[in-house]
Amino acid sequence: MDSLTMIAVTSIITSGITIGFGAIGPAFAEGRAVANALMALAQQPDASATITRTLFVGLAMIESTAIYCFVVTMILLFSNPFWNYFIAQSGN
Amino acid sequence: MHLSPDEIVYWQFGFFKLNATILFTWCLMLVFLIGAKLLTGLLSDKDERSRWQNTLEIIVLGIEKQISNVGLSQPRQYIGFLGTLFLYVALANLFTIFPGYEPPTGSLSTTLSLALCVFVAVPYYGIKQRGLKDYLASYTKPTFIMLPFNIIGEISRTFALAVRLFGNIMSGSMIIGIMLIIAPLVFPIVMTALGLLTGMVQAYIFFILASVYIAAATSVNTIQPPSSIEQAKEK
Numbered sequence: 011m012d013s014l015t016m017i018a019v020t021s022i023i024t025s026g027i028t029i030g031f032g033a034i035g036p037a038f039a040e041g042r043a044v045a046n047a048l049m050a051l052a053q054q055p056d057a058s059a060t061i062t063r064t065l066f067v068g069l070a071m072i073e074s075t076a077i078y079c080f081v082v083t084m085i086l087l088f089s090n091p092f093w094n095y096f097i098a099q100s101g102n
Numbered sequence: 103m104h105l106s107p108d109e110i111v112y113w114q115f116g117f118f119k120l121n122a123t124i125l126f127t128w129c130l131m132l133v134f135l136i137g138a139k140l141l142t143g144l145l146s147d148k149d150e151r152s153r154w155q156n157t158l159e160i161i162v163l164g165i166e167k168q169i170s171n172v173g174l175s176q177p178r179q180y181i182g183f184l185g186t187l188f189l190y191v192a193l194a195n196l197f198t199i200f201p202g203y204e205p206p207t208g209s210l211s212t213t214l215s216l217a218l219c220v221f222v223a224v225p226y227y228g229i230k231q232r233g234l235k236d237y238l239a240s241y242t243k244p245t246f247i248m249l250p251f252n253i254i255g256e257i258s259r260t261f262a263l264a265v266r267l268f269g270n271i272m273s274g275s276m277i278i279g280i281m282l283i284i285a286p287l288v289f290p291i292v293m294t295a296l297g298l299l300t301g302m303v304q305a306y307i308f309f310i311l312a313s314v315y316i317a318a319a320t321s322v323n324t325i326q327p328p329s330s331i332e333q334a335k336e337k
Contacts (some may be wrong), residue, residue, distance in 0.1 A: 067310065069126055070270075070303045074262070075268035084276070 014100065020075050025083040032079025039072045106272065107204035108211060125207040130194055130206065159178035159188075165309075172310065173317040180316060183223055187216065195271060195301025198294070205301070208271040210264065217264035221256070221311045228319030237319070263311060270304045 014044075047065040051058055109123035114120070144152045165185045169177035195206045206212045228237040241252045274297035281290045 020260060066303055067307055070300070070307050074266040074269070077273060078262075080273055081265055081269040084105060084272070 014093075015095050017090065021086040021090050021093065025086040028079050029083045030082075033076055035101060036072050036076040039075075040069055043068055043072060078079070106211075106268075107206065108209045108210040110204065120206045123206045124206055124211055126194075126197075127212065128204045128311065130190065130197070132195070134189070168310065169313050172313040174313060180227070180313070183219075184309055184313055184316070187219070187312055188305055189217070191267065191308050192302060192305035195305055196298065198275075198297060198301065205271050205275070206265055206299075207304075208275055210268045213268040214261075214264040215259045216267070216308070220263060220315060221260040221314070224315050224319045225258075227316050231320040235314070259315070263308065267304055267308055270300055274300055 043065065047061055050061050054061070107126070110122040112120050112122070112125060141154050141158050144154055144160075146152075146155070153266050162181070162185070165188060166177040166181055169184055174180055176284055191207055194205050194212075197203050198205050225237065228240070232240075242249050244251075274293070278293050278297065281293050
């Protein structure tokens with residue numbers, strides 16, 4: 011395999027692994043967060059406004075870890091710096 | 103498929119490129135400027151108030167309350183910076199309901215510059231509140247060994263702030279693009295509605311995190327003498 015094919019194969023496989031594994035942790039974390047928030051809501055319905063707001067903020071914070079993985083995946087797939095470098099090299 | 107509105111170039115003159123990010127940021131600035139001019143012209147302190155003044159008061163007081171909830175005791179001092187951050191990001195994300203609009207927050211350059219503003223504002227307010235020596239000493243808390251970690255944390259949280267906002271907005275438009283290929287009938291609208299919610303939540307988070315960072319830098323954490331703690335317990 012020449013270096014271009016190598017880069018293509020590695021980045022495609024790695025991006026799949028990245029988004030796959032990167033979604034596992036946040037999924038568990040969000041599940042726990044929602045479950046605990048539901049328990050808190052059942053016990054204290056009066057505090058629902060605060061709980062819901064904190065829950066949303068917390069969910070978005072947790073989700074950002076998955077988003078980091080997603081950004082890395084998108085960079086690997088659509089604007090891969092190594093790919094661009096070797097394309098420029100072969101152009102010359 | 104483009105990752106960010108930076109890649110849509112409308113006009114180019116040598117080094118200077120007029121891309122969608124700059125153009126829509128200018129549009130937002132124009133909206134803010136005209137809106138502020140119109141609204142502040144209507145202000146009155148009589149009993150009769152216009153609807154717009156009430157809206158403005160709700161927004162300003164709401165932001166002020168959120169800032170003081172975080173722990174900044176004088177929100178008026180910070181509302182110029184933090185309120186602008188919130189309103190800019192919120193409006194930039196909300197305008198996605200207009201067709202043809204590309205949110206400037208979906209570009210890493212916009213979010214990174216906003217995060218850099220926070221990065222500069224934190225030591226600015228910290229030094230202003232606590233003095234240079236006291237602020238710099240806070241980097242060596244709890245021990246001197248923590249100095250490099252505190253500095254690394256300061257830099258990495260700036261990047262996290264930028265990438266979080268960029269990734270959320272970019273993924274929203276990306277998902278809508280993919281949905282248009284797979285199921286173009288109803289689902290893109292649902293995802294757009296979800297994107298509006300995400301945009302508002304992200305604006306709130308960006309603003310709250312900036313407030314928390316500033317609050318952490320400005321708070322003077324004096325260690326209470328043990329006698330006063332015991333007195334508080336007895337009460």
